Amino acid sequence: MKITIVAGARPNFMKIAPIIHAIQKEDKLSFRLIHTGQHYDKKMSGDFFEQLNIPEPNTNLEAGGGSQAEQTAAIMVKFEKELLDNSTDLVLVVGDVTSTMACAITAKKLNLKVAHVEAGIRSGDWTMPEEINRLLTDSITDYFFTTSSVANENLLNTGVSENRIFFVGNTMIDTLLKFKDKFEKPKVWNELNLKEQNYIVMTLHRPGNVDEESKLKDLMKEIILHSKDLPIVFPVHPRTAKMLEHLGISDERLHMVEPLSYFEFNFLVQHAKAVITDSGGITEETSVMGIPCMTLRDNTERPETITMGTNELLGSDPRAIKSAMERLFNNQWKKGQDIPKWDGKTSERIVEVLNSLAN
Structure with a gap:
């Protein structure tokens, strides 16, 4: 055939x-x-x-x-x-x-x-x-x-x-498991002096989060405010980077970096304290790797990452970030379990x- x-x-x-x-x-x-x-x-x-x-x-x-x-x-x-x-x-x-x-x-x-x-x-x-x-x-x-x-x-x-x-x-998990030994430390690891379980990875790309100026500003403010002293590594699309610059959003702990390769990005995720995202696929990978994941969306097409994985749906209200961060830092985040097949x-x-x- x-x-x-x-x-x-x-x-x-x-x-x-x-x-x-x-x-x-x-x-x-x-x-x-x-x-x-x-x-x-x-x-x-x-x-x-x-x-x-x-x-x-x-x-x-x-x-x-x-x-x-x-x-x-x-x-x-x-x-x-x-x-x-x-x-x-x-x-x-x-x-x-x-x-x-x-x-x-x-x-x-x-x-x-x-x-x-x-x-x-x-x-x-x-x-x-x-x-x-x-x-x-x-x-x-x-x-x-x-x-x-x-x-x-x-x-x-x-x-x-x-x-x-x-x-x-899930074929994406086939790839994750097959190549996890080849995950590659990106340059930013040494440049930012990152330590295992001592930084946060963030990705945002959905229009509802990155195209509305007030929404993006409030999200970034809450994330920076409640992430204690941890570095925030944000592989960012150039369009989003321009928006953040336009809004004057900056912090010594916020590190906007170029998009990373698959091996580099998953190395960062694998060793992170947590991931903040609005991506569906990343919630699958974090669940399998056992990394706490906060999803900034009102809905998800991958409910198994919530019911069985390490993902939590925070919704679109930036004020939800505070309580989620408190649970993370108090070691109260769910551990997750194996997802069938x-x-x-x-x-x-x-x-x-x-x-x-x-x-």
Whole structure:
């Protein structure tokens, strides 16, 4: 069976890497890797291919940039040509970025089968572009690979038949566990004289947090005020850095650094006192690594990181940060537990299913 694998943005690369490695061991399966170019700078793509041992893409659609609509249209036009020029039996998409939705739609319009890795997750928040991408992708998917029993229920509740749902686990955790011995101390470790369990890692990227000036100012004020004397390491997007500079937000403990590679960033997370984020994927990684995680959002599509992991949903009110920090520093943070099938073997289970479909 010939499989076309789609990757477009940073989170996709961690998810496709173990699937590719598992397919490479199989005789009945072959793949063609398509990079849509949705994220196209080196830190967002190039480093990942090298570090995670992903082969160079067969094609880069170079569809990055522009508005949501412009990007979606560019991906669909170029991916359609790719599929017409290169026959395939199955298009495999991962996650919930624009590329996921755009390529799934394009494939179905050509009457091709679609498999969605990380299907069924839902935040219930239709203001998130990712939620729209999930809903549209799952509405036309043929085979659903899920990360949790909650995702299974979400799909069953929309009428998806049970025989098309495969509870396999989390491929991003496959990557985390496989490469954790290769995590790499970034330059900022020595430059900032960081000590294990004695600093906080922060990431913010959602428009609701970083585009509203008053909200961002209040968040940063509360985080700085209640993090005691710990350094705060903030790998920051240039746009957010400009906003912080414009707002005059600075502190000797706040260290805004360039985006880090996968190995460098996870080294920092692995040794941190805690992580403050609005990212979904990071909540999964912190849960597996046992690192306290505070999520600055009103909802999450990954509830298992809260019910079984180390993540807590603080909401969008900056005043919630104080009590969370108090619990952290009083050693009252929950320890978390093993999450079913987040064991490093998810990709093997996916390939088992793909092999059965090839028969």
